Amino acid sequence: MEQAITKVVVVGGGFAGINLIKKLAKDRNFQVTLVDINNYNFFPPLLYQVATAFIEPSSISYPYRRLFQEKENLRFHMGCFIRVNPDQNTIDTDKGTISYDHLVLCIGTETNYFGMENVKQNSLPMKTINDALKLRNHLLLNMEKAVRTEDVAKKEKYLNIVIAGGGPTGVEVAGMLAEMGRNIAVKEYPEIKDLTSHIYLIDAGPVLLGPMSKKSQEEATKVLQRLGVHIVLNTAVKDYVDDKVILGDGKTIPTNVLIWASGVTGREVKGLPEGSVGRGRRINVDEYNKVIGTSNIYALGDLCLQLTDKNFPNGHPQLAQVAIQQGSLLAKNLKNLYYRKPLVPFTYNDKGSLAIISKYKAVADLPKLFFKGFFAWLVWLFIHIIPLVGFRNKVKLSFSWLWSFLTNDPTLRLIIRPDKEEAK
Ligand SMILES: Cc1cc2nc3c(=O)[nH]c(=O)nc-3n(C[C@H](O)[C@H](O)[C@H](O)COP(=O)(O)OP(=O)(O)OC[C@H]3O[C@@H](n4cnc5c(N)ncnc54)[C@H](O)[C@@H]3O)c2cc1C
Structure with missing residues (x-):
């Protein structure tokens, strides 16, 4: 007997959500709906360069509908997630109600002001x-x-x-x-x-x-x-x-x-069973990223707390690579479920961390290797270009960086929203 198409609703189109969707996009047995509060994906690690007028916001953002062009099984719903109703297999957004067979929550974190x-x-x-x-x-x-x-x-x-x-x-x-x-x-x-x-x-x-x-x-x-x-x-x-x-x-x-x-804290998710929210308001998940106490709801990336990876007994760091790897694996596991194959538990492949410390200097902690300075900065640029969504953005950003490097003078210091804050 032919199986029905599986409806997957993904809430949050950040690193985790987009990587999951990209991997499901080619399989017509899945109908995927992305729900996001914005109509674009963006790249948080480079926000500071937008904030300091070094690059344009459009260099690190990409519209979902452009990404989903000509992909028959992908749909986009622009709206703010309000709550999940596990008994009805539906979610409510501020724009309506959507039903799912599998729900994937990856709305990330919000700023933590520690009660101040x-x-x-x-x-x-x-x-x-x-x-x-x-x-x-x-x-x-x-x-x-x-x-x-x-x-x-x-x-x-x-x-x-x-x-x-x-x-x-x-x-x-x-x-x-x-x-x-x-x-x-x-x-x-x-x-x-x-x-x-x-x-x-x-x-x-x-x-x-x-x-x-x-x-x-x-x-x-x-x-x-x-x-x-x-x-x-x-x-x-x-x-x-x-x-x-x-x-x-x-x-x-x-x-x-x-x-x-x-500091950050997990974004609030209403409607989950009691006890599913853990430390830092992160959602407790099992080794397959399934929310504890549910049968078809998953949480990924910054939002989830997974204590089953033996190398990370206190949970994974809230980093892009964790979200990317979890998104990719869940896509594979949803297909495994559909095609009745065994599921694969998540283990994080830590590729190391890098940080920029001034305009042309960075530090890099790779497994068993530390390096710094201009070379680390070049590696940082390369690594941050790869996961950017959209080829045009990769080219645009590379050109912006090259131009700034050669001229030492990016030209984006425009005050473009004076209506929001008067220059008194
Ligand atoms: C300034 C900054 C710099 C960073 N630098 C680095 C770095 O250098 N390296 C690194 O590895 N990590 C870095 N991180 C962390 C990294 O960005 C996160 O680990 C990663 O984004 C987590 O991915 P995610 O998919 O879980 O969530 P996100 O990428 O945060 O995606 C969440 C998505 O959910 C959507 N959303 C939120 N609320 C709702 C709602 N109510 N309804 C619908 N949609 C909603 C958002 O619009 C967004 O698209 C940085 C983070 C920040 C903020």
């Missing part, structure tokens, strides 16, 4: 394209305000930039802003002297790049200090009121920009 309401209201996160554009406008508007004012205290407030979180994102933003201060701001804002010395990188832990090797941590600290970034360790941000960042040791930094790169 003022920080949540007034800081600038960096999780989405909107966040990055807002930050870019805010930084550029601040420069204009700093140029105009003669008031020393106000000038200080507009020029100071505080970055909370010394992980890869915080380090990358600090390095990029410091380089821009040195190379671009001096030419374009002659009124402002020494922009670099206004950048503060704060972390509650004892080192930068916490999860990376000691060599990477030391190199990042050395390079950023040489660029003039003030690194403040073992100190948490406690509050942000009246344009002042208040630190755990009682000190304050006057600033109009607090960039929050300090």
Whole structure:
């Protein structure tokens, strides 16, 4: 007897969702519907380059409908996921109800403000394209305000930039802003002297790049200090009121920009059985990424907590490669289920980690190998070009980087949404 077509609903078109869908796209026995709040996929590791006006947002984003062109078994539903109804095999979005045979949840994480309401209201996160554009406008508007004012205290407030979180994102933003201060701001804002010395990188832990090797941590600290970034360790941000960042040791930094790169928590999923949400609001899954206590609901990537991989007993790091590998394996396992073949449990193949620490310098921790500097930076560029969605984006981004490298002067410093924030 011929089997019916399987309806797979994928919620979230990030690394996990897109890799799963790409692998199912060629099999006509699957009808796949992607639900996403945006109509485009984007590439979070390069958001900081959008936020610092180094590359265009369109270089790291790609519309789903363009990706699904001429693929008969793929559908797109633009909408915000609200809840799952496991008894009915349906999900609700703000635009309607969709039924599924298998549901795959991969909506990732959201910024964690650790209960600090003022920080949540007034800081600038960096999780989405909107966040990055807002930050870019805010930084550029601040420069204009700093140029105009003669008031020393106000000038200080507009020029100071505080970055909370010394992980890869915080380090990358600090390095990029410091380089821009040195190379671009001096030419374009002659009124402002020494922009670099206004950048503060704060972390509650004892080192930068916490999860990376000691060599990477030391190199990042050395390079950023040489660029003039003030690194403040073992100190948490406690509050942000009246344009002042208040630190755990009682000190304050006057600033109009607090960039929050300090932590994430799983996005809330309503409707799952009790006990399915674990540490960091991540969803507990088994070795096949099936949500514990369900029969046809899966969670992937940053959103899930999988404790079955013997090399990662506390769960996997929330990284792109984990999401990509889980998405690919689940596609294979959904086919295995359909064709009645045995399922394969997930084990993470850790290929190492890289972080950019200034414009042309990076650190690389590969299994059994550490390297740094310009070569590590080239490897970083290469590795970040490969998973970008869309050939055009790969070419465009390579050209942007080459141009910036040759001219030392990217030309994207446009304030394009002044209606959102007045240049008072
Ligand atoms: C600034 C930044 C820098 C990073 N740098 C690196 C790096 O250098 N290397 C690395 O390995 N990892 C990096 N990461 C982590 C990496 O991006 C994540 O591990 C990866 O994106 C996780 O993939 P995912 O598919 O689980 O979720 P995501 O890629 O976050 O995708 C989630 C998707 O769900 C959608 N969505 C969210 N809420 C809803 C909703 N309610 N309804 C419908 N759709 C929704 C979103 O629009 C998005 O498309 C970085 C993350 C950030 C934020």
